[in-house]
Amino acid sequence: MLERTQMYMRPIKALGQHFLVNKAVAEVEAEHARGKKVIELGPGYGVLTRELCRKAKRVVAVELDKNLASVLKSKMRARNLRVINKDFFEATDDELSIRDTDIMISNVPYKLSSRVIEYLLDHRLQAVLCLQKEFVQHMAASPGTREYSKLSVMFQLGFSHTKLVNVSKGSFRPIPRVDSVVIYIKPKESPIGDIERRVINAMMQHKKKSVRNALADSSELIGMTAAEARDAAQDLKEKDSKVFKLSPDEILAVADRVGAKLKR
Numbered sequence: 001m002l003e004r005t006q007m008y009m010r011p012i013k014a015l016g017q018h019f020l021v022n023k024a025v026a027e028v029e030a031e032h033a034r035g036k037k038v039i040e041l042g043p044g045y046g047v048l049t050r051e052l053c054r055k056a057k058r059v060v061a062v063e064l065d066k067n068l069a070s071v072l073k074s075k076m077r078a079r080n081l082r083v084i085n086k087d088f089f090e091a092t093d094d095e096l097s098i099r100d101t102d103i104m105i106s107n108v109p110y111k112l113s114s115r116v117i118e119y120l121l122d123h124r125l126q127a128v129l130c131l132q133k134e135f136v137q138h139m140a141a142s143p144g145t146r147e148y149s150k151l152s153v154m155f156q157l158g159f160s161h162t163k164l165v166n167v168s169k170g171s172f173r174p175i176p177r178v179d180s181v182v183i184y185i186k187p188k189e190s191p192i193g194d195i196e197r198r199v200i201n202a203m204m205q206h207k208k209k210s211v212r213n214a215l216a217d218s219s220e221l222i223g224m225t226a227a228e229a230r231d232a233a234q235d236l237k238e239k240d241s242k243v244f245k246l247s248p249d250e251i252l253a254v255a256d257r258v259g260a261k262l263k264r
Helices: 002-008 023-033 047-055 066-075 110-123 133-139 150-158 194-204 211-217 226-233 248-262
Strands: 037-041 058-063 081-085 103-107 126-132 159-167 180-187
Touching: 023 047, 023 103, 023 126, 023 159, 023 180, 037 047, 047 058, 047 103, 058 066, 066 081, 103 110, 110 126, 110 133, 110 150, 110 180, 126 133, 133 150, 133 159, 133 180, 150 159, 150 194, 150 248, 194 211, 194 248, 211 226, 226 248
Parallel strands: 037 058, 037 103, 058 081, 103 126
Antiparallel strands: 126 180, 159 180
16 A cells, blocks of 8 residues: 555645654554554554554544545545544544544654644543654653753653654655654643643743742733732742752642642
8 A cells, every 4th residue: 555655645845744654663553552442643654554453443543634535545444444634633522532542643743743742631641652752852851951841841740651662764755854763651640730731831931040930920821910929939949949950740849839829
């Protein structure tokens, strides 16, 4: 199927399309699909889709490119496959059968990586993802490093993760500029509340500042006045610490205490 699909389709640069052509990588990813109900974002040429259909109970493949979706529907007629031609993030939970989905397995378009992580965090869904290597390094970054960001904090608070395999850039067509890595991620037991997420997001926008100043400078995002934010920070032992030097758990503890004042 791969060769025929390549004859029909050329990648669209505006969509950032880089299609997996390495079957061995797809086989590693698909091992986590055995007996499960899977959602795949961006099936591309269908190399991973084919392996998923061999192992999964059900596969819902969501493809934005109309021509690619059409080729997948006509060339891959697995009974357990449903192809949806739509922007993944505009599809409803019912359209995606997301409440009845066990896992996402996807070679994620690089430009969508952050949105995918946010989506998985919101839906508390486990996943096997092929992501840009540098992006994964940012997700796993340590406090005090240049790479440490809101992404690092939210990912480490929300998920545990395991690296499965490195993926060379030659595994894709067209060949991207960077290598990738496949990881397995699993939601942690305790979800992060909406208010706490809002406080964390606000603080990390001023990560080089002290906790007290970061809260004051982002008070509107939190839902406080600057004076209320400074007052909320007054009793925090971390008030004079630089935000980016705090661990994810320490940042969450600050967000919990600030959030408690908002809930009163």
